[in-house]
Amino acid sequence: MSFDSWIGTPTLVLAVPGVAGDTDGIGAQMVDLLRSYRPEVTIRVGCIEGSDDRLTEALADLEPVDEHPLRGVVVPLVTAPHPATDQAISEAIEATGADVRVTDGLGPHPxxxxxxxxxxxxxxxxxxxxxxxxxxxxxxxxxxxxxxxxxxxxxxxxxxxxxxxxxxxxxxxxxxxxxxxxxxxxxxxxxxxxxxxxxxxxxxxxxxxxxxxxxxxxxxxxxxxxxxxSAPLGASSTLAKIAALRYAEVLNSVGVEAPATADELPSPVGSRHRPES
Structure with a gap:
């Protein structure tokens, strides 16, 4: 479940370790796989090193917008805490001023x-x-x-x-x-x-x-x-599913942090809810 109806569909940004030319197209493959889980979401890839497909470029136009609680969600394409990737993501967000939240990596996960x-x-x-x-x-x-x-x-x-x-x-x-x-x-x-x-x-x-x-x-x-x-995990439908779950977790947490008040809820209708005369 997500709160897309309330916050829209924030851009999903995959933060890929390394340089674009050294990733064997893992980022692009993951984008294709992710679309089967979140077809309504704009998905981008940003590498934390090199001069091409930089993470700062993927975050560049995600600045805060009035009455829009969240512009993007960054999913680190790592299976565990990875200090170098975490630091690069923090620096890219600070440099661009992007209104995004960063999820945990893809692991640990069963x-x-x-x-x-x-x-x-x-x-x-x-x-x-x-x-x-x-x-x-x-x-x-x-x-x-x-x-x-x-x-x-x-x-x-x-x-x-x-x-x-x-x-x-x-x-x-x-x-x-x-x-x-x-x-x-x-x-x-x-x-x-x-x-x-x-x-x-x-x-x-x-x-x-x-x-x-x-x-x-x-x-x-x-x-x-x-x-x-054996080979590294690489791009797979299972990893894409975990990334989609990480994205949904952030959307759900945004909704939980700003629940509707009683005054904002619609009044009940029907004979059982007629005002007392």
């Missing part, structure tokens, strides 16, 4: 485990169907027996990835633990933990949209710790 499972299945590391009460480990050496859910953004991001790891472990029936991809000691520690749990075919599953962490760095990390890796 549906992220579903997308991570899909990426692992696409790479042939786990079975695609959801397991119940049995292990997905098979004699084939392509199947993994332990997953490291990679996070980017510091301790808060690792904490969010931990939620996804728990849900993914429940789906797969194997050891799944979170680690900070930007901290070698974190990855090394988790790699040792899953090895102690009996894992001999580890896989690093980055719980990121993509632009937050370079693919070459991911590849080098996997080689260093004798692990394989």
């Amino acid at each position: 549906m992220l485990a579903e997308v991570l499972h899909l990426r692992l299945a696409e790479a042939g590391f786990v079975r695609a169907d959801r397991m119940r009460l049995i292990s997905v480990v098979a004699p084939s050496t392509t199947m993994t027996d332990g997953v490291i859910v990679g996070a980017v953004g510091g301790p808060d991001a690792v904490s969010a990835a931990g939620v996804t790891a728990v849900l993914l472990a429940a789906r797969l029936g194997i050891t799944v633990l979170p680690a900070d991809l930007e901290d070698d000691s974190s990855v090394e520690q988790v790699r040792r933990q899953i090895a102690d749990a009996g894992c001999v075919r580890p896989v690093i599953a980055p719980s990121i949209v993509g632009p937050e962490f370079d693919t070459e760095r991911l590849k080098a990390l996997a080689e260093r710790y004798e692990a394989r890796y």
Whole structure:
């Protein structure tokens, strides 16, 4: 439910980490997917780095307007708290004076485990169907027996990835633990933990949209710790659905903050509500 009838349809701005040319069209793909959930909303993409498709350009004409409580909603295209993205969004809003609200990122959210499972299945590391009460480990050496859910953004991001790891472990029936991809000691520690749990075919599953962490760095990390890796989450219908939910949450909160008073409500009609004579 949203309060579109009261506040109109604020522009939805996707804040994408990185440079426009390095995002592999993730922003544009997400816009197309989002339109199936919010066809009435103007959707824009703004990158936090580079000179093209800058976030400041996406926010430029969203200045405050009288009697209009909100001009836009910024949805960070990250799966966890990401300080660099948060700071860039704050700076862009301050520079443009845009009348917008910023949502949480796309995670933590239960549906992220579903997308991570899909990426692992696409790479042939786990079975695609959801397991119940049995292990997905098979004699084939392509199947993994332990997953490291990679996070980017510091301790808060690792904490969010931990939620996804728990849900993914429940789906797969194997050891799944979170680690900070930007901290070698974190990855090394988790790699040792899953090895102690009996894992001999580890896989690093980055719980990121993509632009937050370079693919070459991911590849080098996997080689260093004798692990394989799956693709980042990328653009997907599930992530678009979460972004649409974040947008609706803001609209709903705006409506809650300014509820109609008793005097503003229409008078009841009908025989039961006739004024006393």
